Amino acid sequence: MRKMSGEAAASGHRFEIAVDCAAPELLAQAEELAARLGLPLAENGARHQLLLRCTAEGLELLKPDDPQLRGPLRVDFTAGAMDFRRKQPGKELLLRAVGCKTGRPLAVLDATGGLGRDSFLLAAAGCTVHVFEREPVQAALLADGLERARQCPDTAAIAARIRLTAGDVLPFLHEMRTQGQVVDAIYFDPMFPERRKSALVKKEAQLLQLLAQPASPAAEKELLAAARAVSHRVAVKRPAKATFLGEAAPSHSLVGATVRFDVYLSSSGQPSTSQ
The missing domain is CATH 3.40.50.150 (Vaccinia Virus protein VP39)
Structure with missing residues (x-):
């Protein structure tokens, strides 16, 4: 994915966060979310400390560089x-x-x-x-x-x-x-x-x-x-x-x-x- 110009506006975060998507058809959704939150889009092949990822199952947060925290966090009230x-x-x-x-x-x-x-x-x-x-x-x-x-x-x-x-x-x-x-x-x-x-x-x-x-x-x-x-x-x-x-x-x-x-x-x- 291409990177948005500028740095993340959410300066209160202790870790760098980028917005990603799990499939090409979700790119527009990811771009809208990144713009709304003032966060960069994830770059192809780049390592990011935290990822906010748009998926078909819902929005999820991941920390891909930590084996203990690699699984996604998603809000789900239905199951x-x-x-x-x-x-x-x-x-x-x-x-x-x-x-x-x-x-x-x-x-x-x-x-x-x-x-x-x-x-x-x-x-x-x-x-x-x-x-x-x-x-x-x-x-x-x-x-x-x-x-x-x-x-x-x-x-x-x-x-x-x-x-x-x-x-x-x-x-x-x-x-x-x-x-x-x-x-x-x-x-x-x-x-x-x-x-x-x-x-x-x-x-x-x-x-x-x-x-x-x-x-x-x-x-x-x-x-x-x-x-x-x-x-x-x-x-x-x-x-x-x-x-x-x-x-x-x-x-x-x-x-x-x-x-x-x-x-x-x-x-x-x-x-x-x-x-």
């Missing part, structure tokens, strides 16, 4: 473990954390979409979900997975309850507060810090950590405060033994085997105004 989880929502601590109950669908804002699995589980339980993802490549992967879910009869209705915004959620939360808007619940799953032993981190988590660094403690504290200002219920996913986000003790926690959900409630039933 495998994701399909199993959406069919058994009663076992999900996430639903309890955001206050979702049978017959009481909520409007939920997912502030850190990632691969969208938690948003999809919330939508499968009947919630309407506005999901934000600020990392452009992750947002593109998520958008592709949602579009394929909309085309599948088994998942179309669920995907229709999800709205994706590619961008930082913080300005949106500030605008909500300015306009006096509130939402039933806000959920976010900050990127876990990198672990020293790569075997302890799943392949997909390692790939996502290559795209962007976890937020600083100060940024996470600001996000939590902004979320609490526009919702009386905020749920935060953390490693089971991690400290509280922003050193703010939650109202209560729901603890699983490896992760926990810290729940922040406003005692007055109204969003908190504390910063």
Whole structure:
């Protein structure tokens, strides 16, 4: 493939990323994606640290120079473990954390979409979900997975309850507060810090950590405060033994085997105004 002029605009990445396609008929799609994300097209025979590849099965991310991470990462809501989880929502601590109950669908804002699995589980339980993802490549992967879910009869209705915004959620939360808007619940799953032993981190988590660094403690504290200002219920996913986000003790926690959900409630039933 020919290379686009100029360098990748996504300067926040720690690794060079190029856009590729698996077949000639997908070249136009790859060119459009590369232009939209400000990334170069992959060169024939060149070695690239990360590839964002258009395939007939969907958009995928690869790290071809790493034997441990060579397999593709693709967002798929229609099969495998994701399909199993959406069919058994009663076992999900996430639903309890955001206050979702049978017959009481909520409007939920997912502030850190990632691969969208938690948003999809919330939508499968009947919630309407506005999901934000600020990392452009992750947002593109998520958008592709949602579009394929909309085309599948088994998942179309669920995907229709999800709205994706590619961008930082913080300005949106500030605008909500300015306009006096509130939402039933806000959920976010900050990127876990990198672990020293790569075997302890799943392949997909390692790939996502290559795209962007976890937020600083100060940024996470600001996000939590902004979320609490526009919702009386905020749920935060953390490693089971991690400290509280922003050193703010939650109202209560729901603890699983490896992760926990810290729940922040406003005692007055109204969003908190504390910063």
